[in-house]
Amino acid sequence: MSARAWRLGAGSVALALALLVPETAAAVDGLRVRTPVQWSGEPCMTVVDRSVDPVVHLPYAIPFEDTDTTKDEVADGRTHQLLAFCRDLDPARVLPAWISEADVAAAEAKGLVDLGTVTGAAILELDPAWAGCFTRITPDAERRPITFAAAAEGVDWDTSAVEAGAWVVEGFTHDPAFSIWSSRPGVVAVVDEAAVEASGPAAAVLNGEEVVRSGESVAIEGCVRAMPGTELELAWAKLGEEAWQSTVQGEPVRGEGFAIELLLPPEMAGQAARVRVQAEDPQGRRTTAFMSRLVIVLAPPPGCDGEPCDDTTGSADSSGGGDQGTGPDGGVDGSGSESASTGSHATTSATEGGPPPSATDAGAGGCACASRGSDGSHSWWPLLALVVFLARDRRPRGSSLSSRRTP
DSSP: OOHHHHHHHHHHHHHHHHHHOGGGSOHHHHHSOOOOOBOOSOOSEEEEETTTOSEEEEOOBOSSOBOOOOTTSOTTOSEEEEEEESSOOOTTSOOOSBSOHHHHHHHHHTTSOOGGGOOGGGBGGGOGGGTTSEEESSOGGGOEEBSHHHHHHOEEEEGGGSOSEEEEEEEEEEOTTSOEEEEOSSEEEEESSSOGGGSOOEEEEOOOOEEEETTOEEEEEEEEEOOTTOEEEEEEEETTOOOOEEEEEEEEOOTTEEEEEEEOOGGGTTOEEEEEEEEEOTTSOEEEEEOSSOEEEEBOOTTOTTOOOOTTTSSOOTTSOSOOOOOOOOOOOTTSSOOOBSSSOOOOOOOOOSOOOOTTTGGGOOOOOBOBOTTSSBOOHHHHHHHHHTTSOOOOOOSOOSOOOOO
8 A cells, every 4th residue: 555545544543533532632743644563474473482592573664754753742752662562452452552651741741741631551651451561672762763774674572581471562653642553463472492382372363354244154263382282262252341252162272273163143243243262271371362353243234134135236136046245345454454543453444235225125125234233223333443443553364374462
């Protein structure tokens, strides 16, 4: 995607964010596009064997250069920083918008934020949810300029000081007051010896956003590194709710990858679900990997239950047979590989077909796939996902299971 096209898409995101949280930034600066860290081609599983070399190289890219810091911005604004987290990121959770208290103070000095609006949980180093569970790959004082030259160098992460285990990497665009996160796909398994029995499991889910019809299943795919005898559990939770429902348990790990079918119940028609995969080995060691975006379930309008529909044209074949369409692509990604956000990851599309048939044409076909509730009214969860998750960076599908995250 061209830089111009990216700016147009990201500009819309920035406008939405400014309307949602106008109190957190100056009006003009709040509308300016932030530049994400772009990830592309990362393997699903990166293994760092510290008995051989504790340093792993992390390449990244940028959509365009961004260095024109003005006197109204913080001195170290428009920079990039990489951080790692000791557990995977639930798509319903947001990462703090600030890294340190010093960052907040610097932004307040420029009139970009009111200290009274920034609580402890909004600052990563004060958030109890992440206490002892993150590390700066790039120190605050060494944030990187947003230039092609700096991006081409990538970043070397010395894992010597972190605990062995599954880590996820996040790119941070430091640009108060709307700083954004960009998630690196996959997982980094930091181990102290090559044998898989010596370390707990590591796993990642590769799926991006999935759009399915009610009654259709979707394959949840990913990678895993674990000792023999490790079992997988697949579970889902309705967006906006905390109760996880397990659909597959005791799935044995076979090799380095997995593909598990998920079939959501009929009551999820017109709704959106989060998905997670947990791996537990015979020693009781466990890791959790989340699907980066959502599964959105389309439901037909009233009177069309069970009737095939055409997602492309918005109407059913009046004969009731033949190919009814393959369904919408559904993914919208401002940067071409990642989306950017204030606070966390991103789901960026909702899909809706044509209007429901009227009483006069009910007998002539015309059933459209739509994101609707069982009562025929629109379900706004997928649209809410569009607004909230559009600002959140999500992982695209990985490209391989070669050498290369949990709550």
